[in-house]
Amino acid sequence: xxxxxxxxxxxxxxxxxxxxxxxxxxxxxxxxxxxxxxxxxxxxxxxxxxxxxxxxxxxxxxxxxxxxxxxxxxxxxxxxxxxxxxxxxxxxxxxxxxxxxxxxxxxxxxxxxxx
Amino acid sequence: xxxxxxxxxxxxxxxxxxxxxxxxxxxxxxxxxxxxxxxxxxxxxxxxxxxxxxxxxxxxxxxxxxxxxxxxxxxxxxxxxxxxxxxxxxxxxxxxxxxxxxxxxxxxxxxxxxx
Numbered sequence: 657x658x659x660x661x662x663x664x665x666x667x668x669x670x671x672x673x674x675x676x677x678x679x680x681x682x683x684x685x686x687x688x689x690x691x692x693x694x695x696x697x698x699x700x701x702x703x704x705x706x707x708x709x710x711x712x713x714x715x716x717x718x719x720x721x722x723x724x725x726x727x728x729x730x731x732x733x734x735x736x737x738x739x740x741x742x743x744x745x746x747x748x749x750x751x752x753x754x755x756x757x758x759x760x761x762x763x764x765x766x767x768x769x770x771x
Numbered sequence: 772x773x774x775x776x777x778x779x780x781x782x783x784x785x786x787x788x789x790x791x792x793x794x795x796x797x798x799x800x801x802x803x804x805x806x807x808x809x810x811x812x813x814x815x816x817x818x819x820x821x822x823x824x825x826x827x828x829x830x831x832x833x834x835x836x837x838x839x840x841x842x843x844x845x846x847x848x849x850x851x852x853x854x855x856x857x858x859x860x861x862x863x864x865x866x867x868x869x870x871x872x873x874x875x876x877x878x879x880x881x882x883x884x885x886x
Contacts, residue, residue: 660813691874693877698879699860699879699880699882700877700878700879700880701814701862701864701877702877703874703875703876706874747813747814749813757819757826757827758816758819758827759804759816759864759875760816761813761814761815762813763811763812763813764811764812764813
């Protein structure tokens with residue numbers, strides 16, 4: 657069964673600094689995808705970044721990068737140069753290919769960026 | 772391009788009353804999801820459609836919840852009768868297809884309060 661674990665209920669970071677949000681996953685499939693979403697207080701889930709299990713390079717999208725360590729089953733999100741607008745809930749999610757195809761989410765991490 | 776549209780944004784009903792939520796996915800998106808998000812938790816899948824077919828409804832409490840997706844476009848999620856524990860945010864999402872690296876786009880959700 658799929659499982660996503662986010663062990664940090666809350667994180668604080670100073671504006672302009674980098675922050676890492678942790679995500680570990682559990683799957684028996686060899687083929688899967690990992691996603692990070694941001695959920696501001698408005699409630700909408702915003703897609704940030706994707707990493708496929710067969711991708712050899714870590715994914716990057718602007719200030720977001722994904723530190724993918726397949727052997728450790730971790731997919732940590734790194735946000736560089738934090739901005740006040742980055743304050744939000746962040747969810748890690750996984751989809752197994754060829755299996756249930758469910759997009760399963762972790763419990764999330766609340767990030768607060770301090771000025 | 773319009774995003775996923777959900778209505779209503781907020782709904783307050785008394786317990787034992789029926790309630791319905793509506794979702795209009797992004798044009799051309801074949802896959803549609805309904806998620807339930809409790810306060811402080813990640814979204815949990817209720818049902819997934821591929822076109823008009825419900826391909827995964829294993830988490831849908833079928834004694835009180837029902838869903839339909841007419842003509843493979845808009846979808847409606849219904850609860851009858853509502854219980855106090857149904858108070859949550861109901862999120863609709865759509866994706867282009869079921870392939871693993873296609874991200875799901877979310878609507879802003881419907882916040883249901885059952886009193």
